Amino acid sequence: MANEYPQVMTIAGSDSDGSAGMQADMNTFFAREVYGISVLTACVAGNSYGIHAAQPLTTDFIDAEFKAIADDFHVLASKTGMLTDKQTIETVTKNYKQYHFGPLILDPVIITKHGAMLLEADAYETLKTLLVPLATVITPNFFELQKLADMEIHTDADMITAAKKIQAMGAKNVVAKGAHHIGGDLKEVKDLLLLESGEKVWLSEPYHDTEHINGTGDALSACITAEIAKGQSITVAVTTAKKLVNQAIEHELAVGHKYGPINIWQMRV
Template sequence: MVNTFPQAMTIAGSDSDGSAGMQADLHTFFARDVYGISVMTACVAGNSYGIHAAHSLPTDFIDQEFKDIADDFKVGACKTGMLADSELIRNVVKNYNQYDFGPMVVDPVIMTKHGNMLLEEAAFETMRTELIPLATVLTPNFYETQKLAEMPLKSDDDLVKAAHKLQDLGAKNVIAKGYHQDENQREVRDYVLLESGDGFWLTEPYHHTDRVNGTGDSLSACIAAELAKGASVEEAIRTAKRFVNIAIGTPIDVGHKFGPINHWAAQEQI
């Protein structure tokens, strides 16, 4: 039998310290019993102190990656990560429309968890108008939700309104993440708006730790993994939220400064 084992694909950059990007996605796929496939878009040199160099791969090479995967494997779902510029975003859109890679989870890497812009405005608009409409699930962080919805988020009602605005951009299902950086927080609350129009809140304990690198990558990767196994969108989102919260709450001692989450802890408890 060929291609009966569930397979998920990450379209992202390689992060040399292993805490985020493609490496975090592949850690997550492994932990969720899914075979991980990758389209590398860039290489990043960095460690727990920060990123020190980056290099984007040429689009003709990325085209070949997509073709080779489509020619051999059966990708049940895919996810995007950091896409550095408009040319690369359009390359991903072209290839996704050309081949069958299942539902797409878009992690719109636009702004850091501290609110710093990662994309130039032109690339942001390309993502907003060309990539996000392809998303089966859209997973922006708090600041990305504000940017995409073009509104401040000061209350639960604001988060609900923002989720509807993001759905109006074309994303079928949206996770609008709440604020996750208040030192007095006891819980984190994210709002999920499904394609059906139904919505619900996800609530988990807040963990005070700086071992949080790769949380957004791992959340979106876990959703893709569950979709590749045949879970419903709601089931996939609920599993992913729990998976990441356990991984954050059980830190591992790797690196000197901002460390990774613990995918193994989540693997054992879900």
């Protein structure tokens, strides 16, 4: 029968080199055996050396994408990625409220894994005000965690405080990612899952010193989305995603000349 297979949706930009964005999300959905649907918000021209051009899509077109999906599919869970600007965030919020697309996993693409700001001030405030309160799960990287919580993070206690601050903004469950940009003698990457109930789950995986980490955040949030759509609990979904993304980083994929993608093929098992 129609729509029996688990369907999930990514609301994100297209990354032409395939390492991140919608492409990384769709590859992760495929690896985790769910059917992926996409709402494109922007198109990015880039490769392993960097981003060379970007073109946001019009809000009218984004509206049309949402309606087309709502008219035909049964989406069990959704995730966001690159939302580009204030108008796009407002459009995504409006459509997510209008239709039923399941729990929202918010990957707040605010700051890169290297600490560079991606959103203008008005877009950042709009995301924080409109989308964060809708999130069933939010997955900020280390720099985004500091930005959203408006504090520096140095200890486990700091991570807990920051996650609680984001939870107070309305997000139900917070995946607070630890620092992995230090290098040197770093042995593990330690993340915190703060559940809606207040329970804290610490997640630790070995650190891998590699430049092939493009798409890490996309794959993590996409995997969480897929596992929730298949009926897993938040804890199991996040734990599974953390483990599988670490496998994808560990087993490098020799693609591109500089900053390469993670090996999403390793997330099948």
